[in-house]
Amino acid sequence: MSSYIPIGERERGAMLGDLGLSGVDELFAQVPPALRLDGPLDLPDAMPEMALISHIRSLAEQNCDMDHCVSYLGAGVYDHFIPAAVDHILRRSEFYTAYTPYQPEISQGTLQAVFEYQSMICALTGMDVSNASLYDGATAYAEAALLACRATRRNSIAVSAGLHPHVREVLATYGRFCGFSIETLPLDNKQGTTIIEKLPEGTAAVLVSSPNFYGVIEDIAPLADRAHEAGALLAAGADPVSLALLKPPGECGADIVVGEGQALGNASSFGGPLLGFFAAREKYLRQMPGRIIGQTMDHSGRTAYVMTLQTREQHIRREKATSNICSNQALNALAAAVYMTLMGQEGLKRAANLCLQKSHYAYEQLLQISEISAPFSGPFFKEFVVSLPLAPTTVNEALWQRGIVGGYALPQGGPENGWLLAVTEKRTKAQIDSLADAVKEVLA
Amino acid sequence: MSTRKYSRDHEWVLPEGENRAKVGITEHAAKALGDIVFVELPQEGDSVNAGDALAVVESVKAASDVFTPVSGKVVAVNDSLENAPEQINQTPMEAWLAVIEISDAGELDALLDEEGYRAFCEQED
Numbered sequence: 001m002s003s004y005i006p007i008g009e010r011e012r013g014a015m016l017g018d019l020g021l022s023g024v025d026e027l028f029a030q031v032p033p034a035l036r037l038d039g040p041l042d043l044p045d046a047m048p049e050m051a052l053i054s055h056i057r058s059l060a061e062q063n064c065d066m067d068h069c070v071s072y073l074g075a076g077v078y079d080h081f082i083p084a085a086v087d088h089i090l091r092r093s094e095f096y097t098a099y100t101p102y103q104p105e106i107s108q109g110t111l112q113a114v115f116e117y118q119s120m121i122c123a124l125t126g127m128d129v130s131n132a133s134l135y136d137g138a139t140a141y142a143e144a145a146l147l148a149c150r151a152t153r154r155n156s157i158a159v160s161a162g163l164h165p166h167v168r169e170v171l172a173t174y175g176r177f178c179g180f181s182i183e184t185l186p187l188d189n190k191q192g193t194t195i196i197e198k199l200p201e202g203t204a205a206v207l208v209s210s211p212n213f214y215g216v217i218e219d220i221a222p223l224a225d226r227a228h229e230a231g232a233l234l235a236a237g238a239d240p241v242s243l244a245l246l247k248p249p250g251e252c253g254a255d256i257v258v259g260e261g262q263a264l265g266n267a268s269s270f271g272g273p274l275l276g277f278f279a280a281r282e283k284y285l286r287q288m289p290g291r292i293i294g295q296t297m298d299h300s301g302r303t304a305y306v307m308t309l310q311t312r313e314q315h316i317r318r319e320k321a322t323s324n325i326c327s328n329q330a331l332n333a334l335a336a337a338v339y340m341t342l343m344g345q346e347g348l349k350r351a352a353n354l355c356l357q358k359s360h361y362a363y364e365q366l367l368q369i370s371e372i373s374a375p376f377s378g379p380f381f382k383e384f385v386v387s388l389p390l391a392p393t394t395v396n397e398a399l400w401q402r403g404i405v406g407g408y409a410l411p412q413g414g415p416e417n418g419w420l421l422a423v424t425e426k427r428t429k430a431q432i433d434s435l436a437d438a439v440k441e442v443l444a
Numbered sequence: 445m446s447t448r449k450y451s452r453d454h455e456w457v458l459p460e461g462e463n464r465a466k467v468g469i470t471e472h473a474a475k476a477l478g479d480i481v482f483v484e485l486p487q488e489g490d491s492v493n494a495g496d497a498l499a500v501v502e503s504v505k506a507a508s509d510v511f512t513p514v515s516g517k518v519v520a521v522n523d524s525l526e527n528a529p530e531q532i533n534q535t536p537m538e539a540w541l542a543v544i545e546i547s548d549a550g551e552l553d554a555l556l557d558e559e560g561y562r563a564f565c566e567q568e569d
Binding site for chain 1: 482487497506507
């Protein structure tokens with residue numbers, strides 16, 4: 001078999017002929033003309049390998065990663081420390097080259113790793129069952145909305161304004177095509193926490209995240225009570241690192257717990273790949289999207305792992321599947337499993353506690369600057385908002401000159417000149433002090 | 445004495461009392477599906493039309509729809525299957541899924557009798 005099949009005039013002509021098309025333009029007729037390339041790509045001439053390597057390297061060096069700067073950027077993706085062993089295990093080719101590695105005869109390692117991942121997610125969230133992971137946090141929230149609609153036979157979702165704006169956009173897209181409507185629950189503008197005044201009739205679920213987009217920790221229990229009184233489910237989003245310190249949402253009445261799992265041993269990269277986690281109470285097991293790895297015994301009585309629940313996925317249930325996603329994020333879930341195993345219960349608690357202490361130190365230092373104020377008074381974990389006297393992007397540009405990646409400039413609709421900063425265990429006291437000094441200088 | 449009727453989708457219908465009938469899946473279907481591990485039942489009060497999906501039976505191999513051969517309202521569901529779905533493999537002709545209040549008794553006439561169903565299965569195999 002040839003490993004490379006080139007496409008020349010002859011092959012192109014044969015394929016177009018088979019399709020009954022006159023040319024490539026006709027093939028792409030459905031793509032709006034404005035989006036089509038109207039000429040060849042503007043590429044430089046071919047280079048010898050030596051020159052090419054040096055050219056590509058100089059391009060790569062224009063990138064900056066978290067090892068070469070001090071970052072306070074969070075807003076969904078976080079710069080936590082990743083022990084070297086995580087990468088060492090991920091880079092074993094048995095793990096990273098395998099595509100759909102679920103045949104139990106040859107994949108006990110992968111299956112066991114996913115099983116451990118699920119067990120640890122259940123322990124962190126206080127839920128009975130976790131699936132093998134989803135593509136990212138945003139789709140996990142959307143799947144939570146869909147599960148709630150199936151389980152309650154209702155089609156309206158009450159979404160906290162404190163959910164990440166990207167997550168809310170993804171929910172709106174799913175709602176538009178899967179037939180659920182969205183009601184927004186406002187935030188108390190002093191506390192920064194979700195208020196439920198009245199749930200509309202037919203609400204399938206209340207979706208809330210804690211900490212929310214502004215970093216504020218929500219009190220899940222009363223929100224869950226309000227949801228349950230209305231016959232709705234409570235789906236809670238969570239930062240898994242924060243769950244080492246906070247009461248698990250499962251103990252606060254949540255029916256589903258979802259979120260972005262990147263913070264567990266996955267690099268920030270350029271904003272992905274991410275890791276959606278999804279856990280629920282056992283009564284919703286059959287309504288859950290995705291697959292679960294189960295522990296069983298082989299014919300000799302030895303512990304073995306197999307994929308279960310895939311009977312409800314798209315390749316078997318077609319259009320009646322519980323989700324249109326028929327996969328999981330195995331390598332990222334593996335990173336999370338290795339990370340959680342290495343850290344252990346105590347280690348994760350210590351990392352979380354460092355985030356808590358350091359973010360509060362940064363918060364206090366920044367608030368000593370008279371021009372800076374805090375818009376929300378609710379408690380926070382590792383991320384918080386301050387209001388600057390000028391546009392946060394201006395401050396960020398000045399900080400970048402000093403090798404500091406500043407906070408996230410909040411979009412309109414949030415606090416004015418709101419600046420969202422994330423402080424993880426990686427930041428040192430000296431770094432936080434120089435952040436405060438640098439901000440003081442910029443504002444002076 | 446009412447007689448059991450059969451659909452070409454391998455469900456049985458057992459008329460009982462006035463305008464009511466139990467619906468289940470046949471022994472042939474239960475064998476073909478293999479070990480049943482879960483049953484998703486309808487809710488009491490659901491209205492169904494003949495041919496609609498009434499329940500989902502899940503085996504280790506697949507999750508399959510059970511279609512109702514008759515139209516009407518679901519007036520009872522066999523909750524005991526939730527914790528003991530294996531009843532369908534053990535005694536398929538007793539393990540009913542739901543009781544339907546039939547809205548059009550004429551639909552029963554279009555179904556097969558026992559002999560007709562047996563011939564249908566042989567032909568299908």
